[in-house]
Amino acid sequence: MELQKFQYDNKTVKMFAYATILWGLVGMLVGLIVAIQLYLPAANLSLPYTTFGRLRPLHTNAVIFAFVGNGIFMGVYYSLQRLLKARMFSDLLSKIHFWGWQLIIVLAAATLIMGKTTGKEYAELEWPIDILITLVWVVFGWNMFGTIIRRRERHLYVAIWFYIATFVTVAMLHIVNSIEIPVSFWKSYSVYAGVQDALVQWWYGHNAVAFFLTTPYLGLMYYFLPKIAQRPVYSYRLSIVHFWALIFLYIWAGPHHLLYTAVPDWAQSLGVVFSVMLIAPSWGGMINGLLTLRGAWDRVRDDVGLKFLVVAVTAYGMATFEGPMLSLKSVSAIAHYTDWIVAHVHVGALGWNGFMTFGILYWLIPRLFQTKLYSQKLANMHFWIGTLGIVLYAVPMYWAGFMQSSMWKDFTPEGQLKWQFLDTVTKMIPFYIARSIGGALFLTGAILMTYNLIKTIKVGTFLEIEEDEAPALTSNYQSHSKEHWHRWIERKPIQLMIVSLVVVAIGGLIEFLPVFLIKSNIPTISSVKPYTPLELQGRDIYIREGCYTCHSQMIRPFRSETARYGEYSKAGEFVYDHPFQWGSKRTGPDLARIGGKYPDSWHYNHMIEPSSMAPGSIMPSYPWLLEDQLDANSTMSKIKAMIRLGVPYPAGYENIAIQDMEKQAKQITANLKKDGIETLPDREIVALIGYLQRMGTDIKVKASK
Amino acid sequence: MKFINYLESITGIGMYPLVSLIIFVAFFALVTLYVINGNKEHFEKLRNLPINENK
Incomplete structure (x- = not known):
């Protein structure tokens, strides 16, 4: 050859x-x-x-x-x-x-x-x-x-x-x-x-x-x-x-x-x-x-x-x-x-x-x-x-x-x-x-x-x-007359x-089909509502800063976790979370029910210097969140994208979302003012506080009814 | 892009793991049979492919 x-x-x-x-x-x-x-x-x-x-x-x-x-x-x-x-x-x-x-x-x-x-x-x-x-x-x-x-x-x-x-x-x-x-x-x-x-x-x-x-x-x-x-x-x-x-x-x-x-x-x-x-x-x-x-x-x-x-x-x-x-x-x-x-x-x-x-x-x-x-x-x-x-x-x-x-x-x-x-x-x-x-x-x-x-x-x-040198493969390869099926794959x-x-x-x-196609796998909860525009923006800041690398949002049904964090997490609570943020590591505590746990001012001060609120904390400080202006112009396209994904905002909501956002931001600024903190409503920290205060509260609403 | 739940619920979801286990065991058994019955010289040749290079 x-x-x-x-x-x-x-x-x-x-x-x-x-x-x-x-x-x-x-x-x-x-x-x-x-x-x-x-x-x-x-x-x-x-x-x-x-x-x-x-x-x-x-x-x-x-x-x-x-x-x-x-x-x-x-x-x-x-x-x-x-x-x-x-x-x-x-x-x-x-x-x-x-x-x-x-x-x-x-x-x-x-x-x-x-x-x-x-x-x-x-x-x-x-x-x-x-x-x-x-x-x-x-x-x-x-x-x-x-x-x-x-x-x-x-x-x-x-x-x-x-x-x-x-x-x-x-x-x-x-x-x-x-x-x-x-x-x-x-x-x-x-x-x-x-x-x-x-x-x-x-x-x-x-x-x-x-x-x-x-x-x-x-x-x-x-x-x-x-x-x-x-x-x-x-x-x-x-x-x-x-x-x-x-x-x-x-x-x-x-x-x-x-x-x-x-x-x-x-x-x-x-x-x-x-x-x-x-x-x-x-x-x-x-x-x-x-x-x-x-x-x-x-x-x-x-x-x-x-x-x-x-x-x-x-x-x-x-x-x-x-x-x-x-x-x-x-x-x-x-x-x-x-x-x-x-x-x-x-x-x-x-x-x-x-x-x-x-x-x-x-x-x-x-x-x-x-x-x-x-x-x-x-x-x-x-x-x-x-x-x-x-x-x-x-x-x-x-x-x-x-x-x-x-x-x-x-x-x-x-x-x-x-x-x-x-x-x-x-x-x-x-x-x-x-x-x-x-x-x-x-x-x-x-x-x-x-x-x-x-x-x-x-x-x-x-x-x-x-x-190097080698003979070329001949095209008329004669397989063994009774070739095994696996040998055929090997060649x-x-x-x-x-x-x-x-x-x-x-x-x-x-694994996937049942979870995607069958309703009973993700029981819905009627009190769980889509995020407000401000909360959605805050959530994107949470994602941007990689908070999930240290904080989970998933309370497991153990006594030690419900005693520390509150009611355990249900599948229906996350239906509007694109993407999910459950996390995989708790260097810091779980945040699934952080909403309403502390006043707005606590979060504000905590972001400036975490150890001032929690002495010995190893969380870094986030001073830029206080100064940077929120990119409000992205709100419309974000709401639009969410509507395309099936999140049930009312029709045409993307056009009025910014007004709702400003309203909620002003409310948070007013809360902060009561505790002696002056900030503009268009800062990123306000949106982040909005998101943190929302987290895990939908179920609480139901309980109080 | 929406995912719609087409079915309310499914009966006998417990069958899913069982079916997958059966598929796996069957495939595994076939490969094992092949490996046991396979031509020894053929495996020996393949086994030496990295060693029998010119250098």
Whole structure:
């Protein structure tokens, strides 16, 4: 058979590697800054752009989509070409993909600190960026499938299955969760409301973990671990079962983020059952990774890259054991809203994704530059500093989470809550300090790696042209006469993609359709009315400032919560919440029934200096809300958008909304004046107070009738 | 863009988790059967794909 010569595209791999390192450092640094702000709130510099609520989404987005995202593309572009014996399909598409993704990252960073956000966790980017993401993702898929079609190796190695499943599922998740109605160029409302929005959002959020942080990295594990260890994967059979079981089960698990909330019970149970089952395929992957090294553990001693990979796979095993445990309702009741969850995700992020990326970089960069790693010693140092960093990060957070949760639930013998919420916050401060030290160590390790790799790059010469040869695939492939159905899927990338899509879509459909189509799942409450224009504007300020990153709006039906916050939250209370703002973390108290709890002046003073109203509070101050003028002109388009979404404002209300808004603002200003506070009615703080005072009061109205 | 509730309620919603479980177990069983009965040489070839590159 005639051998065809071709060249691998190493340049794109190199560029993605550089981007991975750069954005990794940025994402981790922002993480460290927000960690420090939790015990030094003044570190927000009293500027809107550097406040926790805006920087925290920047941190999560930078780490997930910039650091891990570029890491995925680096690994995929390297391994795909070699597994398929073909150059990437199109150099132009590779270029568009690379620069398009970097453009998205820069736009994301700029808009997030400007406060342009949808307010949905891990999907905060506004609609123009959502569209750009979709386009660049299609370019990635096009380039990948083009390469697969032009391949010279008939069979698709399991790593490629993971890449294909990643591509198709992320596309589905991103599109379904991002359906929103634009109000202006940088503002939109989610088409879903309340319980439906929560269900879609956590279906997305959970599977972003599954199909952005897990499946592509499992693909990388299946390629790079055998490659670096120079041994084939332990069991190929296990990898097939592992693949299908994992993608099938993962998609259902989303509702485990919403246990004990207003989501229908059957949906919660569904999430629990599938989350518990998920441990089997997850551990299948871990076992397959670790057993690949059986009889080769001596190599782990000598190869620093392998050391990172071993810890990464172990961290994956730990996080995926913990995940199903956290999905049990009784465990979730303790862990949800606390720092326990923060510890859990960081075992995954720092251990699994971080260490896997570092391990691959230490192996890949010397190969791309035809040289040896500049310093093994520095790399070993990075390994130990990084590992220590993970431990110092995770242990205090587990401890803090468990402690805070027990304090929330503590009652005195007389039946009173034992602790004020604030007591439980101030007790966290030593743990927050320890955590930031752990994070700083992890970042220090990454800086060491960057130095080490720069030195390596300086010594080496880049392997721009890497040639290889392989026979072309013959078009008259004779399959075995009794070919198995699965072998047919293995050979056909498009079929593999379609079967994967069907497998992941089943879960989504069975979860969503009942909640969307059947009335009894969201019982309506007649006293729940749409927000007034002022409250709607205030709510948008709440979203803009990222209040949901620290405050929940969901009181669970526990005695400890109803005693502290009031009546537990009902599904019918959120029917006009586009988007929902239930939150997932209580660094501050729940706000679902904050309305009417304090006078307007309390909120005013609290925003100037939170610790003046709540001594010891770690909330940052928001002085700009007092000075900035509310953008009243947007009211009309906002009401119009809400009417389009089915919120029952009277016909033509958008035209008179501004008058209503001014009326309510004047009333709040008058209330403030009684307490000696002079402010103009058109300031942002007035709208925010309007929203805060409305929250959770609709049900109270009913009770007083 | 409005979502309308087409049905007042649904009977036997408990069937949903059960149906999904059955679909999963059936699929899982099929894949497992394939993996057990599959051609050993074929798996061996696939398994060595990352290792058997030229370099």
